[in-house]
Amino acid sequence: MGDHALALGTAWAGSVQAAGFIALPRRELTAALVERAGVLLDAASGTGDPAAAGAVGRWLVEAHFTHPSTLEHTLTVLGPALVRAGPDRGPAVLAALARGYAAALQERTRAEQERITAAAFVARTAAEQARWASEARFGALFADAAIGIAIVTAAGEIVEVNRALCEMFGRPADEVLHRSVDVYIPADDHEHRQTLRAMQAGELEHARLERPYAHAGGETIWTDIVLSLVRAPDGAPRFIVAMIADVTERHRLETSLRHQAEHDPLTGLPNRTLFFERLEAALEAGRHVGVCYLDVDDLKAVNDTLGHDVGDHVLQTLARRLAAEVGPGIGSGARAGAGGSGHLVARMAGDEFVVLVERPADRPDPAEPLRVAQRALDVVRRPVVSGPHRIVVSASVGVVEREDSASGSGELEKAADLMKAADTTLHWAKKDGRNRVARFDAERHRAAVARFELSARMPDALEAGEFVLDYQPLVRLTDQRLVGVEALVRWDPPGGDRIGPDVFIPLAEESGLIVPLGRWVLSEACRQGVRWREEHPDTQLFVSVNLAARQVREPGIVDVVASVLAESGWPAHALQLELTESDLMGTTGEPLDALPALAAMGVRIAIDDFGTGYSNLAYLRTLPVHALKLAGQFVTRPFATGMPDASGEDGHDGVDLEVLALLIELAHTLGLSVTAEVVETAVQLERLRKLGCDTGQGWYFAPPVPPAAVPALFSGPVGPT
Known part of the structure; x- marks a missing residue:
């Protein structure tokens, strides 16, 4: 038996024994409750069967744990412990315990009622009129029964009541007797009155009701009422016997458990279930519905720096403010529930809140959800004081309405779909900078769903061989001879259009698939290089492969490259790895540890798109880099027109051309080769030659081509000559 069960069972035993008489000795009582505490803790934590809690509730009744104060002490001890053991399952376990207890108590009460009914009324004998079979026995049972009993004539006059009923309602017998039963039935309780009328007319034999009644002291008690019709010898209705049990404690328990199941324990707001x-x-009901999904920005920073107690205080303060200032509605004199203007504020999870804005279908206000969202932002932005700390937080809000489905397609007619759209819109607000409201956009949402579906397809596509490599020539500018190729990955889904890397590479990086995909690209490019060399032994070219940021930061990247080279047989000096400046420097702004090891293997390292990223020229002298690939803007901007000017010179921007010349000169001073990207015209080629640029690639020479088309480029100049 676990320590928690032992401690909880011992506390439970002490509490119930202090509350009233228990038939079991203390040792047996403690052992029994420790065992059952273990069952309840297992159910709450998820390791046990929640249905077992119902059996514990039934056992309580069977063991005569039925005194109201005993039940109250039981719930007081068990409630917090079960919620701590399982915040999600604890309330459900308490509910199951209560259901089992209530069911067992009802069965016992029903059995007692049946015994009393059988003793009270016996069918008349064949020889005499209807009368009591044993008046003495009935009188004893009637007077001493634990439940309240009233006998009402068919005309509705109360003719007998027992002591239990008088105590239950706090009224003496002489105040109740010979009065109409209608006096004690609330005027608006139409169901009770209709049931009584049907029994008086002989149309109904038995009925059961659960109703609240006013005690003479002013408080309300809840009762379980069983009505039975007694007929005269001729079959006419004669008496109605009402057996009444006080179930106030059970009703309070059920109400408390229902509240716990539907409300967040930290903030007291409705939870996602009630929402x-x-x-x-x-x-x-067809009402006009809007949802404002709110997430507190950077609450994690508060928890990490000031502690979770402070973070919880912030959440509780925000919850109170939202309930008080957003819940009642926005506008003059708006009150919760008045005219449909009230808004339900709930806590979904963690630091997320949601506001339900609903109005009658014939009186919609399309601008109200946005007003509510902006008001919620203003509420959250106000400082929260927690002890010596003055904390300022913000929030991001996603707003969606039922009518946001494009073209009335009904996409947002279900609660789950509406909340998915709200969650997506909240993500847009956070992605766009936080501390703002984002409005649902159906087209953007469909695009996001399409991106997600595409991302989900990628692992199977990689396994099925749907990715292919094209190769773009890297050309020596002095003679336009092929010196290398850059491997470029493409996605060719069967029966569909080719998907470009600008679409799937970001998805692969977000999902982590870029790591296995990058390894496949590297391996396939090296194997293809080996095939070209085997078919054309005199050709010497290098293969250039791009590495994404996530690949470079993988701890085993050096081993991966070494393994690919060994398996394919491709020489290290003929492999060039291209990294952007930001990827090359890593997240800390320091060169990646893997670079020296890769360079020591003989692999060439190239900085791709140079001039668009980190641009710390001081590092170029110390980094193990072999080549710079100038970003396309350095090639295209100096030649914006490509037309000769008035003097007959090539049209170009003098400053940009000078910058390009200085970059090439700097790279050569540091011993680096220079490749110009996006070479598209003869003017660009000629100027790059004059500036001393080493290699180039671009559509002027050739577009990316499949591997079978590369050998045709081995023998002569690539591109126009």
């Missing part, structure tokens, strides 16, 4: 019930009800 979805209200949302689904509003949608089914």
Whole structure:
């Protein structure tokens, strides 16, 4: 038996024994409750069967744990412990315990009622009129029964009541007797009155009701009422016997458990369960519905620096403010529930809140959800004081309405779909800079869904061989001879259009698939290089492969490259790895540790798109880099027109051309080769030659081509001559 069960069971035993008489000795009582505490803790934590809690509730009744104060002490001890053991399952376990207890108590009460009924009324004998079979026995049972009993004539006059009923309602017998039963039935309780009328007319034999009644002291008690019709010898209705049990404690327990199940324990706000019930009800009723999904920005920083107690205080303060200032509605004199202007504020999870804005279908206000969202932002932005700390936080809000489905397609007619759209819109608000409201956009949402579906397809596509490599020539500018190729990955889904890297590479980086995809690209490019050399032994070219940031930061990247080279047989000096400046420097602004090891293997390192990223020229002298690939803007901007000017010179921007010349000169001073990207015209080629640029690539020479087309470029100049 676990320590928690032992401690909880011992505390439980002490509490219930202090509350009233228990038939079991202390040692047996403690052992029994420790065992059952273990069952409840297992159910709450998820390691046990939640249904077992119902059996514990039944056992309580069977063991005569039925005194109201005993039950109250039981719930007081068990409640917090079960919620701590399982915040999500604890309330459900308490509910199951209560259901089992209530069911067992009802069965016992029903059995007692049946015994009393059988003793009270016996069918008349064949020889005499209806009378009591044993008046003495009935009188004893009637007077001493634990439940309240009243006998009412068919005309509705109360003719007998027992002591238990008088104590239950706090009224003496002479105040109740010979009065009409209608006096004690609330005027608005139409169901009770209709049931009584049907029994008086002989149309109904038995009925059961659960109703609240006013005690003479002013408080309300809840009762479980069983009505039975007694007929005269001729079959006419004669008496109605009402057996009444006080179930106030059970009702309070059920109400408390229902509240726990539907409300967040930290903030007291409705939880996601109650929110979805209200949302689904509003949608089914056809009401105009808006959802404002709010996430507190950077609350994690508060928890990490000031502690979770402070973070919880911030959440509780924000919850109170939102409930008080957003919940009642926005506008003059708006009150919760008045005219449909009230808004339900709920806590979804963690630092997320949601506001349900609903209005009658015939009185929509399309601007109200945005007003509510902006008001919520203003509420969250106000400082929160927690002890010596003055904390300022912000929030991001996603707003979506039922009518946001494009072309009335009904995409947002279900609660789950509406909340998915709200969650997506909240993500847009955070992605766009936080501390703002984002409005749902159906087209953007569909694009996001398409991106997600595409991302989900990628692992299977890689396994199925749907990715292919094209190769773009790297050309020596002095004679336009092929010196290398850059491997470029493409996605060719069967029966569909080719998908470009600008679409799937960002998805692969977000999902982490870029690591296995990058390894496949590296391996396939090296194997293809080996095939070219085997078919054309005199050709010497290098293969250039791009490495993404996530690949470079993988701890085993050096081993991966070494393994690929060994498996393919491609020489290290003929492999060039291209990294952007930001990837090359890593997240800390320091060169990556893997670079020296890769360079020591003989692999060439090239900085791709040079001039668009980190641009710390001081590092170029110390980095193990062999080549710079100038970003396309350095090639295209100096030749914006490509037309001769008035003097007959090539049209170009003098300053940009000078910058290009200085970059090439700097690279050569540091012993680096220079490749110009996006070479598209003869003017660009000629100027780059004059500036001393080493190699180039671009559509002027050739577009990316499949591997079978590369050998045709081995024998002569590439591109126009």
